[in-house]
Amino acid sequence: MWLRLRRPEPARWSIRRKLLLLTLMLLGVISIFALRAAQSYSQRAAGLSYDRLLTGAALQIAEHIGLHDGRVVVDLPRAAFETLALAPEDRVFYRVLGPGDAHITGYADLPLPAVETDVRHSGDAFRQYFFDAAYGGEPVRFLVLSRLLTETDFSGTIRIQLGQTTRARQALAGEISLRAVQLVAVLFLIALLLVSAGIWMTLRPLERLNRALAQRSPVDLSPLDVAVPREISRLVQTLNHLMLQLGGTLNRLQRFTSEAAHQIRTPLAGLRSQAQNARAEEDETLRWRQLGQVIESADRLSDTVDQLLKQAVLTHRLRSEQDERLALDELVLDVCRDLAVPALERDVELAYDGTAGIELRGNRFALRQMLQNLVENAIRYSEPGSDVQVKLQRDGSGVLLSVTDRGPGIPDAEKPLVFERFYRSPGNSRSGSGLGLAIVQEVAGHHRASLRLKDNTPQGLIVEVHFPSGRLS
């Protein structure tokens, strides 16, 4: 049963998980960058604030440097050290150097860098620079502040070196970093939550669609009625279209099957009774004739089956094959050529009058079938000695194909019916399955061509197939 839906394989990945993973990765990368930035910022901010303490303290000391009897005197202000004590846990080292690096007071063995870097001037009197060095077994931040001391009898540079261990600035940097980490973590969580909710909400219509499909009975081919966003409404449309087609196909198939069964059963029953009669007939000549009828009936049945198969194949090919570009005039000519001999056998003249170079997109097999059926029909219903004309010409924007015979024609009342499958005109004694025109209609329908039946004068039938311009190429 080609109807049964293939069971889907268990999904290897889910959109939700993939989106979440991507979000996590993105958030992770952003967080890492944010943390890095926060860390460097916190170091800088903490360093800056405690450097200011050092500067402030050094300036306070600088203010308390004076000359006394030509000697440099430092009256260390307590306030300077109270400023530094704002970093309560840090040790402090200091010294004051006079001109020529003469030791004036403080720690004699503090390290000094060989090269002064990043020297800043503040005002005319001061210049300062910072450096890091280890002293007393701990990392220490040092400031060297130089002050030009000029008095009437003295001129020289006094240098104040002030160092502080880095506990407080590390602690502050750590605290700022921690805050940043907390902030980033909170933002991370919020973002994750929002994105998760967003993903859930976005994927909910898909879920709904899944559920609607899952709950559907297998024979229910009515269109889906689920509210979905634009992105997947196309999918639903396609599904609905598919189901519509599937429904149509199923209907046709059902009808076809029952009609075919009917069409085959009736001749078979006839065949059987004919064969039975023949078996019971004692007269040799009569039995011979009856057996001839059996064979004739079998032929007709075989013809019918042939047509049925043809149509099945045709329908299948129309649905499964892509349309191709083909030269319609050559195809028509070809069919006429093939049927010219059978026509002559019936003493019917087949004439073709066509315009060259007409191309359209279509199914070569189906079109050939359609043409064959049309022309064969025309030949079949023509009186010996008459003719069948096949014409192909451009008509306005499209192409008009007409097959004209001088047969009995079809009464107007029957014209709408003849395209139905297995319809046989009540007065029709010619052999035929009743499928020929049904096939023609199917092929014409596939090519969006319109079919028209007209009366010929004085008698006969004109079948017109009009291909619209959209089909031409």
Add this chain to the structure above:
Amino acid sequence: MKLIGAALLCLLATFVSCSVDAEELHDLPAAGRETAVLEVHAGADFAAIKPVLAAFQRRYPGIRLRYHEFGTLELYHAFLERYPQTPDLVMSSAMDLQVKLVNDGYAHPYRSAETGRLPEWARWRDEIFGITYEPAVFVLNTGFLDNESVPASRAELIDLIRRKGDQVRGRIGTFDIERVGIGYLVWSHDNQRTASNGRLLELFATQEARLFTSSAAMLRALVRGDIVIAYNVLGSYAHAWAKRHPLLTVVLAEDYTTVIMRTAFVPKMARNPQDARRFLDFLLSDEGQQVLADEASLYPVRGDIVGETGASRLRLTFNSPLRPIPLGVPLLVQTDEMKRELILEEWRRAFDSPDRQ
């Protein structure tokens, strides 16, 4: 025998007014079998702190205590001279010098439940800890007052001295800040904080104040009537003497009272840091602080210990703003050579004619 000898020696030393210039060893054998030796260098009066040492040894009978007594300045210099040979615990009331040693990286950090109970200002870097609480007070021999009321503040004291004039000439006593560490500490600290110090110094000089090298000597002179006012005496000693001598009145000034602390730290190179910390914890424990308060006549630093003495008792008894000198880098200022020189110079200039006992 040895203890009595030491006490005698100490007494003798004070009599000849050289105080505890040199190192003095009090070797306290372990109460039980000796398992460890604890070397303590201290600037505290042995007699005053003895009950605590005894209590400690009762608690840890295996520890032999070698208690080296110094003057606070000598203690500092001895520490630096003998480095890297250090005691297991250094205890002194010269907070500036102690802080200087800690700042220069000689101390080992220690944190325990006991140290955690100290107020912020009584510890620094978890390396140095305040143990006792010593208000700098002035003491009067009320005999000379002649029904005048006891001065309650520095301003009133200054007024009194001016009024009495010649009556108090040569009869005011204070520490010789050149030779006594705590004297220098309190004086230099007050100097930076208040302006009244300058007026006091001027007055001390004109009244030919006598300079002493220990609280005990000053109080003795006060009891004898050699002096009538003793300025900046340590409150614990003063109260102990006042209890015995009803003529002495202890005053915690209404304007402010500077409070110093006996502080202790465990040196980095201590050979027995474990027992040193045990000792430190004991000193700061409820038991140790209570002994300080009740028996040792030293004031415990912890405010929650209410004994006969102590910070809380002081607050209950006197209407004086107590201003402890906080531990921290500002104390380094006082240890600066040049700063010290400037302060001493001012002092010397005031006392132009040296008149020292």
